[in-house]
Amino acid sequence: MSYVWAFLVGGLICVIGQLVFDLTVFTMGHVMVLFVVLGSVLTGLGLYEPLVKFAGAGASVPVSNFGYVLTSGVLKELELIGPWGALAGVFELGGGAIAAAIFFGFLFALLTRAKG
Amino acid sequence: MAQTKEQQKRAQEEYQRLARRHRPRPPLLRNALLAFLVGGAISAAGQGVLNFFVAQGLPPDKAGGPTAGVMVFLGAFLTALGVYDKIGQVGGAGSAIPITGFANSIVAAAIEFKTEGFVMGMAARMYQIAGPVITYGVTSAIVVGLLRFLIAGG
Amino acid sequence: MRRGVAVKRIGKQSVKFTSPPVITNTFSIVGPMEGQGPLGQRFDTVLEDTFYGEQTWEKTECKLLREAIFNVLNRAQLQPTDLDFILAGDLLDQIVSSNFALREVEAPFLGLYGACSTLAEGLATGAMLVDGGFADRVLVVTGSHHDTAERQYRFPTELGVQRPPTAQWTVTGAGSCLLQSQGKGPRVTCATLGRVIDLGSKDPNDMGTAMAPAAADTIRQHLRDFAKRPEDYDLIMTGDLGAVGVELVRVILRKDGIELGQQFQDGGLLIFDREQQDVHAGGSGCGCSAVVFAGHLFKLFAEGKLRRLLLAGTGALLSPLTYQQAESIPSVCHAVAIEVY
Numbered sequence: 155m156s157y158v159w160a161f162l163v164g165g166l167i168c169v170i171g172q173l174v175f176d177l178t179v180f181t182m183g184h185v186m187v188l189f190v191v192l193g194s195v196l197t198g199l200g201l202y203e204p205l206v207k208f209a210g211a212g213a214s215v216p217v218s219n220f221g222y223v224l225t226s227g228v229l230k231e232l233e234l235i236g237p238w239g240a241l242a243g244v245f246e247l248g249g250g251a252i253a254a255a256i257f258f259g260f261l262f263a264l265l266t267r268a269k270g
Numbered sequence: 271m272a273q274t275k276e277q278q279k280r281a282q283e284e285y286q287r288l289a290r291r292h293r294p295r296p297p298l299l300r301n302a303l304l305a306f307l308v309g310g311a312i313s314a315a316g317q318g319v320l321n322f323f324v325a326q327g328l329p330p331d332k333a334g335g336p337t338a339g340v341m342v343f344l345g346a347f348l349t350a351l352g353v354y355d356k357i358g359q360v361g362g363a364g365s366a367i368p369i370t371g372f373a374n375s376i377v378a379a380a381i382e383f384k385t386e387g388f389v390m391g392m393a394a395r396m397y398q399i400a401g402p403v404i405t406y407g408v409t410s411a412i413v414v415g416l417l418r419f420l421i422a423g424g
Numbered sequence: 425m426r427r428g429v430a431v432k433r434i435g436k437q438s439v440k441f442t443s444p445p446v447i448t449n450t451f452s453i454v455g456p457m458e459g460q461g462p463l464g465q466r467f468d469t470v471l472e473d474t475f476y477g478e479q480t481w482e483k484t485e486c487k488l489l490r491e492a493i494f495n496v497l498n499r500a501q502l503q504p505t506d507l508d509f510i511l512a513g514d515l516l517d518q519i520v521s522s523n524f525a526l527r528e529v530e531a532p533f534l535g536l537y538g539a540c541s542t543l544a545e546g547l548a549t550g551a552m553l554v555d556g557g558f559a560d561r562v563l564v565v566t567g568s569h570h571d572t573a574e575r576q577y578r579f580p581t582e583l584g585v586q587r588p589p590t591a592q593w594t595v596t597g598a599g600s601c602l603l604q605s606q607g608k609g610p611r612v613t614c615a616t617l618g619r620v621i622d623l624g625s626k627d628p629n630d631m632g633t634a635m636a637p638a639a640a641d642t643i644r645q646h647l648r649d650f651a652k653r654p655e656d657y658d659l660i661m662t663g664d665l666g667a668v669g670v671e672l673v674r675v676i677l678r679k680d681g682i683e684l685g686q687q688f689q690d691g692g693l694l695i696f697d698r699e700q701q702d703v704h705a706g707g708s709g710c711g712c713s714a715v716v717f718a719g720h721l722f723k724l725f726a727e728g729k730l731r732r733l734l735l736a737g738t739g740a741l742l743s744p745l746t747y748q749q750a751e752s753i754p755s756v757c758h759a760v761a762i763e764v765y
Contacts, residue, residue: 179627
């Protein structure tokens with residue numbers, strides 16, 4: 155069942171993104187930014203965590219999840235270490251994925267070239 | 271014959287109205303369906319990776335990080351093979367919104383701009399699309415996090 | 425009405441040549457995708473891949489221009505030193521592909537920037553130099569490369585972005601034309617130089633809409649300046665308006681009582697098969713009208729299938745900076761009449 159919900163929820167989030175892309179002047183970069191901010195705001199409202207619990211990868215694979223993990227990191231560290239946590243907590247949970255993207259970007263840039 | 275600003279503006283508005291009538295619309299339904307299928311498939315693949323880590327004994331809330339790492343690698347790998355841009359042309363937001371799309375945006379730029387050097391080319395410009403995502407993600411996380419902490423107490 | 429000595433200046437925006445210069449030779453070189461298109465057999469060289477043995481696409485674009493220059497000279501059995509002028513332009517910042525290609529060509533060089541209208545701009549300028557008595561031989565060359573244009577104007581090539589149906593595909597290819605005061609071939613009889621027109625289009629993924637008003641304006645002005653009708657030409661070919669722009673030109677001119685019939689075609693629509701090739705609204709780029717003319721139309725003249733052509737090159741004069749600053753897209757269209765008689 156976990157696959158079905160992941161497929162449906164992940165797919166639907168992408169459909170929303172596609173509609174924004176097709177019906178506005180936004181580029182895909184704008185849409186990605188919009189989703190990250192939306193994920194963050196939904197986390198602030200306490201709505202994204204239940205979605206992740208329910209849909210698993212359906213909610214954690216879309217880029218809105220970045221907003222969720224970054225905001226969750228801030229909240230966690232605010233609780234633990236106080237005001238400094240607002241900054242120190244940002245990459246606590248989401249840093250791994252960003253580091254992975256940067257590292258693999260570097261690696262593949264060394265190994266390959268653009269094919270067009 | 272010199273047009274006044276007013277006339278010029280009216281001519282522009284009139285032409286843009288005309289152009290809108292003749293502009294082909296993106297196939298909304300088809301694009302949405304493809305975004306759904308591609309985005310859904312990538313999410314389901316992510317679920318597979320997540321389930322694998324959980325089966326290895328990781329608690330579900332700790333399995334998200336490594337899952338993201340694996341998905342990033344897959345997106346990066348398909349970009350390096352020159353495949354992800356083809357998926358993107360079909361899948362649209364279905365391949366851009368998942369975290370594999372985020373990886374694609376970094377790796378595509380990194381590969382592309384290495385011709386302008388490994389420091390100011392590849393390393394500087396790999397954040398062309400990912401940079402805004404990170405910038406707004408970080409800013410939003412701090413603002414939203416603080417607001418929630420102050421209002422709801424965490 | 426006219427003052428001074430400019431006796432060859434006609435109407436509002438046109439010139440008429442008294443000894444029409446001859447296009448004696450052309451050469452075309454294209455990328456693999458253009459080679460698979462409907463005109464694939466018409467091009468002189470088709471590349472196997474988009475790099476052509478170079479490390480960067482910018483170098484490839486430069487090499488395309490160089491090949492177009494030296495091959496057309498070979499055909500005419502001329503040396504670069506035989507040229508009075510060489511006119512060249514491309515899409516890259518500071519027209520570097522042309523500038524760099526010309527490092528190896530010993531001939532006086534004038535750089536042109538007319539975006540995708542560069543071939544028509546070059547033919548008009550070259551014909552004026554020849555008919556004005558300033559030159560006997562002028563070489564006009566221009567080209568573009570899909571991937572250099574993507575890099576400069578849009579996104580990294582490996583980025584998974586979806587192109588909307590109005591988007592066009594920049595042609596990889598270069599075309600050259602040798603204009604001479606004497607010789608065999610079709611002649612450049614007159615030309616209408618376009619004004620910059622901006623009707624407020626802002627979408628860089630919709631060049632057809634941005635350029636259509638310029639194309640319509642120049643075609644209309646050409647017909648007025650010479651008191652001609654569209655039927656006076658066998659073919660009126662715009663450079664790279666694509667499906668969207670072609671339709672708009674028809675609509676705009678219809679309002680002025682000018683009906684463009686079957687003889688109105690577009691280079692961007694001729695070069696690709698939009699059903700089979702993933703090019704959306706059609707081809708674009710400096711190379712588009714250059715290779716369609718040099719590869720296809722020039723041969724139609726030789727085959728006796730074309731006698732009177734109006735080549736209307738269309739260019740969108742934007743830069744990545746201007747659209748980031750939300751400026752609209754100005755456009756220009758230059759038309760040259762090429763005829764055999």
